[in-house]
Amino acid sequence: MPIELNHTIVHARDPRASATFLADLLGRAAPFRFGPFHCVELDNRVTLDFIQAGEELTIEHYAFLVSEAEFDQIFDRIKARQLAYWADPAHRQPGSINHHDGGRGVYWNDPDGHYLEIITRPYGGG
Numbered sequence: 001m002p003i004e005l006n007h008t009i010v011h012a013r014d015p016r017a018s019a020t021f022l023a024d025l026l027g028r029a030a031p032f033r034f035g036p037f038h039c040v041e042l043d044n045r046v047t048l049d050f051i052q053a054g055e056e057l058t059i060e061h062y063a064f065l066v067s068e069a070e071f072d073q074i075f076d077r078i079k080a081r082q083l084a085y086w087a088d089p090a091h092r093q094p095g096s097i098n099h100h101d102g103g104r105g106v107y108w109n110d111p112d113g114h115y116l117e118i119i120t121r122p123y124g125g126g
Contacts, residue, residue: 007039007047011057012112015050021110022048025077026064053112061089063117071104071120083108089115101125 012018019031019038031038037049048062066074075097078085085108087093097106103121110116 004044005046007049009037010048010050010060010062010114011053012050012110013053013057014111015052018111018114019048019050022116025074025081025116027070027073027077057112059113059115061115061117063119065122066118066120068104068120071106071118074118075106078106078108089117 010018015038016031019040023029023031023040026040026042028040028042031040031050033039034049037051039047039049041047042064075085084094085097085106087096087098087106089107091107097104099105100119101121101123103119103125105117105119107115107117
C-alpha cells in the first residue's frame with residue numbers, strides 16, 4: 001500500500017465556522033462531523049479536521065494544488081468576499097498573485113489567521 005496523507009488537524013477558535021469558510025471557498029461539500037471534528041474532504045480523500053483550539057492558537061499554512069479552472073473559481077470567491085490576498089506568504093505583495101513555475105498562486109488568511117494558498121503548479125515543477 002502506498003503511503004498517503006489521510007487527514008490533518010486544524011485548530012480553530014470556531015471549528016464549524018472555519019471549516020465552512022474553507023469548504024465554501026474551495027467549492028467543497030459542507031463539512032461533516034466526526035467526533036469533535038468538523039471535516040473538509042478534498043478530492044484525494046484527505047480531510048482537514050477542524051477542532052476547538054485551546055488558549056493559544058498556532059498559525060499554520062495549508063497549500064492546495066488546483067487546476068487552472070479551479071483557481072479561477074476560488075479566486076473569484078476570494079475577491080467576491082473582498083478578502084485580502086497576497087502573491088507571497090509574507091504579505092508583501094498585496095492584491096496580486098504569483099506566477100511561480102509557470103503557474104499561478106495566491107495566499108489569503110482564514111478567520112483564525114491560518115495561511116491558505118492555492119497553486120496551479122507544484123513548486124519546483126516548472
